[in-house]
Amino acid sequence: MTITAECNPAGAEVPSSSPAIVLENLVKFFGRFAAIRGISATFSAGRLYVVLGDNGAGKSTLLRIVAGLMEPSQGSFSLLGVSKVREVAHRVGYMGHAPLLYDELGGMENLRYFSGLYGLHDDNVCQKAMQMVGLDPELSRRVGQYSQGMRQRLSLARAVLHDPELILLDEPFSNVDLRSAREMAAVLGHVRDLGKTIFVVTHQAPLMAGIADEFVHMAAGQIVARDPSARELDPSGSKVGTAQ
């Protein structure tokens, strides 16, 4: 596992008691359609949140706003204590729905380039990130020839290679086989244990049961429920220790 507080280029860790994300009456319109409808919420640092909801619930839109890829139509938010995402860009990792990788480059070539964007020029960082997601750094194949699952893993490696404090993941398990998805989920749990804050948008809630700290349920552009007992669930969704 490569992600350690000591090698964090961003500087000091956010104390786990302070909020990692604060949303205040966030609204996002696409034309006349409101994808996000007045979300106000606070998310603590050092926790793993799983955002659930049907297609069109506004999960990815919310994640893109928080990542700084979209401006909210109304409302405001702060990330790691500041309101300008760009100021904390080096402390945030984002994995999109698409892999965000160059097909024409190999896995290591991709990671070398993206680590350069964060001012990191150490091949070891890229190698460890690849190993962390179960990929071979020696693999010379270009990403265009990777399977979907391999792309997802490499995409996760890209999102975390600069050791961010806040990790935003949009559907990290899509197109990944069950065993690999479980391994990735376990990696995320381990990363959270190192003090990182993680947001995972997924439709595969059972994978995160027992690992997530909180399930955040979204519907029609709003947060409709927050379930902080997520960690007590086993992968089947039942409470640990309860008789079935």
Next chain:
Amino acid sequence: MTTLAMTRATLLKDLRMEWRSKDAINSMLFFALLVVVIFSFAFNPTAEESRRIAGGLVWVAFLFAAVVALNQTWARELRNQVLDAYRVSPAPPNALFLAKAIGNFLFVVVLEALMTPLFVVFYDLRSIGPVWQLVVVALLGTWALVVNGTFFAALSIRTRSREIMLPLILFPISIPALLAMVDATTSILTGEASPDFWIKMLAVYDVVFTAVCLLLFESVLNAE
């Protein structure tokens, strides 16, 4: 990371990808070659006539061929939404723009270097003025085309028909530069007038548009 270092890293990445795919350079070469051959069939100029029309002919061919490369500029960044990975990073937006512009500049310069001998042969071109001035015009003119082209290609990446959009925006705004390139080239080839005014105009055009593009690029990159 400094703008210069990031520009270098992005440029090297783009050159590596182009070296592997050869998408831009092949399509530009093929297009420019077609223009040279078709024009040589359409007109059959004497050496004197060639000197008069070559400025327009050469630059129109390079402008059209450059558009082919410019359209490819951002296509790689849009595939797999890689541009988002850059946007969420702390890397300076202008480094991306400069790398793309310099990359396009190199592609078009390579095209010009390969096509110029063909123009000389097909149109029996002999310059009466100093050839080094042609090189200055070529470098300044090429930068004028690619700096605007790279910027407007970025501006049109979120439009549905961006291949059509780019020339529609780029050509009108390139008219002053094109005029300066054609007149400077014709002046040098015929040796009848000094190209100094046109070269200065090109230099000013380059400085102004490079500055404007750098000032506005971050807004274009983050536009929804």
